[in-house]
Amino acid sequence: MRETTKNKLMAVSTATLTTVLFKRGFRNTFIGGICRINAGDKPNMVGPAYTLRYIPAREDLDHLGVFEDRSHPQRKGVEECPAGAVFMIDSRRNPSAASAGNILLTRLWKRGCAGIVSDGGFRDTPEIAAMPFPAYHAQPAAPTNLIKHHAVDLNVPIACGEVAVYPGDIVVGDAEGVVVIPANIADDVADEAFEQTVFEDYVQEQVMAGKSIFGIYPPSPEAKEDFARWRATKKR
Numbered sequence: 001m002r003e004t005t006k007n008k009l010m011a012v013s014t015a016t017l018t019t020v021l022f023k024r025g026f027r028n029t030f031i032g033g034i035c036r037i038n039a040g041d042k043p044n045m046v047g048p049a050y051t052l053r054y055i056p057a058r059e060d061l062d063h064l065g066v067f068e069d070r071s072h073p074q075r076k077g078v079e080e081c082p083a084g085a086v087f088m089i090d091s092r093r094n095p096s097a098a099s100a101g102n103i104l105l106t107r108l109w110k111r112g113c114a115g116i117v118s119d120g121g122f123r124d125t126p127e128i129a130a131m132p133f134p135a136y137h138a139q140p141a142a143p144t145n146l147i148k149h150h151a152v153d154l155n156v157p158i159a160c161g162e163v164a165v166y167p168g169d170i171v172v173g174d175a176e177g178v179v180v181i182p183a184n185i186a187d188d189v190a191d192e193a194f195e196q197t198v199f200e201d202y203v204q205e206q207v208m209a210g211k212s213i214f215g216i217y218p219p220s221p222e223a224k225e226d227f228a229r230w231r232a233t234k235k236r
Contacts, residue, residue: 001048001170005187008194009046009172014179016200017172020193024185031161031178033093034119037128037135045134045173047114048183049165050085051158052077054092054099054120054149062146073151078104080154083112086171090158091120095138097148098123102131109133117171117178119161120149136178198236202227 009017014030021029036042052073066072078100081087087108091099102124105116115134121141122128128135145151155167163180165171170186172179181189203217216223 001183001186005170005190006046008190009170009186010044012044012172012190012193012197014172014174014176016193016196017179017181017189020189020196021179021181023192024189026182028163029179029181031117031119031136031163031180033161034117034136034138034177036173036175037122037125037137038131038133039175042134042175045086045115045136045171045178047084047086047171048082049088049167049169049171049180050077050081050113051088051090051153051155051165051167052151053090053153053156053158054145055152056092057097057146057148057150062150064144064146066146073154074100074104074145077151077154078107079111081108081111081113084114086114086173087116088158088160088165088171089116089118089120090160090165091118091149093119093138093161094148095121095141097121097143098141098145099137099149100145102127105131105133105135115171115173117160117173119159134173136173198231199227201236202230205230 018030089099099118099120105128117136121139122137123142125140157166165180168183170181170183206216
């Protein structure tokens with residue numbers, strides 16, 4: 001991902017990105033049913049996907065002793081997720097046990113990862129809410145993951161909130177949610193989304209001034225000319 005692409009994705013909304021992706025034929029890119037734990041006026045989360053897949057737990061395999069094995073996918077993934085990447089977890093949309101907790105998220109943060117997303121739940125959410133590390137989940141989940149989840153795969157295609165996520169896909173999260181962009185079109189999507197954002201800022205200003213949306217959203221030829229003058233004045 002180009003640095004300019006990352007900078008543009010940091011400046012656009014997931015709503016705008018879904019529209020740009022829809023124009024390219026992609027309808028299922030927004031991970032629904034999740035929210036950011038540490039919400040507020042925070043920068044966007046942007047980075048390539050690094051994935052973990054869970055299947056249902058089984059009593060003879062999932063016990064606390066499994067964490068002594070350094071090859072356990074959950075623990076191994078936390079130590080191998082690249083700096084700048086977003087740790088994406090397929091928890092089968094089951095938030096009844098924790099996908100991870102505060103200690104593992106702290107490790108990802110300190111290793112320089114960009115954030116974490118689960119379609120399940122995290123434990124230790126009061127502590128996570130105080131961290132400067134983007135974390136998205138469905139709801140709090142105090143019980144250990146071993147009660148419901150068995151970690152099986154790292155960096156393979158997964159489903160997260162019914163959205164297909166491939167390793168290296170570009171993940172963008174804001175206060176509204178998370179969008180997954182196929183890596184091969186991320187540069188073009190970022191460029192178009194950035195341009196659309198500038199135009200919609202112009203439209204918002206006009207509507208706030210009392211103008212009708214007719215003729216400006218979508219724009220008439222006259223509105224396009226006015227937008228060009230506005231953009232030059234605003235140096236955008």
